Amino acid sequence: MEEIYANVEYVKPVDSRPLTNQTGPRSSERRFHGAVVLCLGLLSVFLLAGLIGLGVHYYDVVRGLTEERDLLNANLTETTEELHQQNSDVIRGLTEERDLLNANLTETTKKLHQLQSLSKQKKTCPAGWTMFNYTCYLISTKSDSWENGRQDCRGRGGDLVVIDSHEEQDFLTCIAKQTRWIGLNDREKEGTWKWTDGTLLTQKYWEKEQPDNGGGDPRWGEEDCVTIRPEKTGPNNWNDLSCDASEKWICEKMP
Missing domain, CATH: 1.20.5 (Single alpha-helices involved in coiled-coils or other helix-helix interfaces)
Structure with a gap:
């Protein structure tokens, strides 16, 4: 039998890991990526x-x-x-x-x-009445409530006095002699003062700190009617008072 011989050459494997000092394209790419x-x-x-x-x-x-x-x-x-x-x-x-x-x-x-x-x-005023500026005035001799005083004046053909001038205020202060009802009240609306002829109050002669509606003291009640008090010095002598109080009054009417 013929013998067959084969020559086998040993090839050393190549290391696939890159060298640390490799300076090829891959190293440049890494530097670019880092930048x-x-x-x-x-x-x-x-x-x-x-x-x-x-x-x-x-x-x-x-x-x-x-x-x-x-x-x-x-x-x-x-x-x-x-x-x-x-x-x-x-x-x-x-x-x-x-x-x-x-x-x-x-x-x-x-x-x-x-x-x-x-x-x-x-024309002249009836007996017991006093004339001033063509108007007749009556000073009552009895005391009663504001409403009853007004009814007495109406029964005599007049009404409670309406004071619309400084001269009339001075005249009434002189002849009144003592506290008396006048025709001023705020019974319809608190704080809105009207005369008995329906006109609103314009000329005012209130005493100091008046009107005060009783100052909140229940003893005096609602003070909705007004008196003139000639015993007070000076022209300002009006005071609000309970309409049920008993006072004299002043009537007024044409002659």
Whole structure:
């Protein structure tokens, strides 16, 4: 048998691991990737810092606008209140002036009618009555409530006195001698004083700290009717009193 011989050459395996000092394309690629990562990191840091700065600036702007808005609202509120107060003062002044003009007109009309009546014939007051400025006045001799005093005046053809001039106030202070009912009350609405002829009070002669509606003391009750108190010095001598109190009164009527 023929023998067959084969030559086998041993090939040493090649190590697939890269050498540490390899300087080929792969090493350059890694350095490039590292640089990109570093740049992206720095960019992220700068972006974050920018966002933080922008947030702080935005917060400052919003706070400034909020403070400015609050200041504008406060100024607007103050201005509105001032305008409202000014308007209220103007309206109140015009209302008082209107009431005073109406009172003066009423007084003038009253005196005109008196003069017209006297021009037609000479009139005198009944016995017991006193004339002043073409008007007759009666000083009662008995005491009773405000309403009963008024009924007595009506039964005599007049009514409780309406004081519409400083001269009349001085005259009645002189002849009244003591506390007496006059035709002023706020029985319909507390604080709204009206005379028996329906006119609103304009000329006032209240005592100091009057009217006080009893000062809240239940002993005096509701003080809705008015007396003139000549014992008080000076022209201001009106006092509010309970309408059920017993006092003398002053009647008034045309001659």
